[in-house]
Amino acid sequence: MLRLRACGGTAPASVPALVRSRLSRRSSSAAYAAATVASASSSSSTLEDLAAEHRGLAKVILKKGKTQIFRDGSPMVYSGAVNRIIGRPPPKSGDIVLVADGTEKPIGWGLYNSVSMFCVRLMQLEEEARRDPTCALNMERLLEARISSAVGLRHSLGLPSADTNAYRLINSEGDRLSGLIVDIFADVAVIASSAAWVEKYRQEIQFLVSKVNGVSHIKWRPSTDILKEEGLDISEHKEPASTCSTVKVDLLT
Structure with missing residues (x-):
């Protein structure tokens, strides 16, 4: 089997x-994430609530009209879909980043690459993080x-x-x-x-x-x-x- x-x-x-x-840290981190989400307002963003505990987490803002394809499941955020990146210092390749729409509301999170034409590989969407916050970030x-x-x-x-x-x-x-x-x-x-x-x-x-x-x-x-x-x-x-x-x-x- x-x-x-x-x-x-x-x-x-x-x-x-x-x-x-x-x-060995994953169980305690997962429990903390679940507790954080449980205490948050249902109208707030799960990822934003969790990101508050991650200092220096950058946010990749998508261009207008480029959000839906990624909400629908495409995991590769190509550089042409990105409007700007918010973060000081700027993210490095391999860093975890939030991916957000034009209003800066997160739609998911992924791994950044400053060189590749695919600047972010999405790993989890906001809706998925809400259902299972133990994997978020x-x-x-x-x-x-x-x-x-x-x-x-x-x-x-x-x-x-x-x-x-x-x-x-x-x-x-x-x-x-x-x-x-x-x-x-x-x-x-x-x-x-x-x-x-x-x-x-x-x-x-x-x-x-x-x-x-x-x-x-x-x-x-x-x-x-x-x-x-x-x-x-x-x-x-x-x-x-x-x-x-x-x-x-x-x-x-």
Whole structure:
């Protein structure tokens, strides 16, 4: 049976302290977010209420007439749709930002990129944050929820099965994680990265994927050319140590 093993409690010793710290904070952060929203007026913005606790959170203001496409689910906020950015200092690539309409009312939040033609990848809409504030402005918690949801969906489709042990676990925008693809080949997970934010959260992603039942090995495959367009030259960086208790293998030689 395909399931995501519990991620609560203490992470394995092989996971860097930074990842263990981030994951251990998620429950208290989620509880605080829920309490904040519960005490807010129903007419107020959930994201604005939560953003008040995040110092320096920038706001990306959309041009008039450019809002609906993103309300309807398009996750890629292209630079031509942006009117202005409010924030001092300006946001850096990988920062969490609010995305707002012309009246500065948030429609969602996402991850900023100062170089890419897609300046924000929306991660959660205002309406979704209102329904589930535990993931709002919390990338680690959102990753856990989205990966768990993807695992559950594949399980409902009967994957893996006695006949099929190769399938796509995470399909980028299809699973609300734009720029991230995870393919499963028996006990090997091949993670394809084509967005700067995926590289930023590499350790958290590897850790969560390593918890998927049946996964024993992980291969990280950055899309070098696409990442250059995101302002990230992978060739300049040394390969970081594995962040989960798995053996890295290369199936695609």
